[in-house]
Amino acid sequence: MQLTPMLESFIMHFGEMGSRWGFNRTVGQIVALLVISEEPITANDIADALRISRGNVSMGLKELQAWRLVQLQHKPGERKEYFQACGSIWEMANRVFEERRKREMDPTLTLLRDILLDKPANGAEQHAQVKLQEIHDLLEGISKWSTELQRLGPDKLSTLMKLGSGVGKVLDLKDKLLAKPSNS
Amino acid sequence: MQLTPMLESFIMHFGEMGSRWGFNRTVGQIVALLVISEEPITANDIADALRISRGNVSMGLKELQAWRLVQLQHKPGERKEYFQACGSIWEMANRVFEERRKREMDPTLTLLRDILLDKPANGAEQHAQVKLQEIHDLLEGISKWSTELQRLGPDKLSTLMKLGSGVGKVLDLKDKLLAKPSNS
DNA sequence: TTAAACTTTCAGAAATTACTGAAACTTCAG
């Protein structure tokens, strides 16, 4: 497993970005390597290509499996475990969004809901609760919406994205057509 | 500046989440404190309320100003600097999205564009470039689309979000109405 | 100009996070 400079630069970049995307350097490198490799590869190949310890690769693959970005494969007649990126780029991106939503929004939503059940004890708490309610509603809105969007599936989403700023016009259109119900 | 347990739990939670949202613990706590405080407060108040060093507060506020989440204020006749969260929750969320797009997507887009200009040197690179192109297109799509969405402004975006899964129907509607142009 | 009241900076300490590699574990063939 020899990497050309082009591929190496891509992998190293993904490593650097990894931490910004919610996983660590080596995990980023591993997933990059798996995405660009045509064939499934073994953990040893990975350790070798990235010059990192075998143990580290094992931990990284474990995490990537938790993210459902990598899957295990067995070749017939071999005992070795082979790994490959699972699904298309599109599906992988979806998984990353979903996982990040779980990590970045859900815990906060839970906490906010709990806090908002309590009666404010004084003026400061009362003012704070108004703000917390706003944060809660915004987060909940984003969270629900992103779930809906994922349900649309690639084709429709792609249409929606290509629509770009045209979205505004379509919304106007919808308002005019459905001018019967009194929706604010 | 005495914090009630309710407010403290919120602030501490934001501290923990901070690192997942792209800044560190104290920066998260500071922004939480500013959001829930009715009046602008001084850096000393912050250090005091959060039991962290004055220097740390200074660095945190500097970073928050870079994110444009916090603004400086002067009270007439006083020399002290007061700070407050700038804008509504909505605006702050917008800033966070924007900043994160810059940090998490733009560098990768730049790198991918560069790599894709090079001719693949062998089969492996050729296969890899196909994948990289897919990643590039997806990132670019998301990036452009999120820019468009921000341009829509809060009111329209809110409509769009409330539409939820109804988006699919509106898209169908649009397709039927504009059935003249041959858009795939 | 001096000093008081305030702010920022940054070297080093503390805390956190990531990585290594040896030992332990698993699975299978003979």
Added chain:
DNA sequence: CTGAAGTTTCAGTAATTTCTGAAAGTTTAA
């Protein structure tokens, strides 16, 4: 059962990030 070929775990170490606090900087009043 034994050992070979593979995998995982985890204690300790290395690297990175964050935080402190003292020193240096700034601004204003007198």
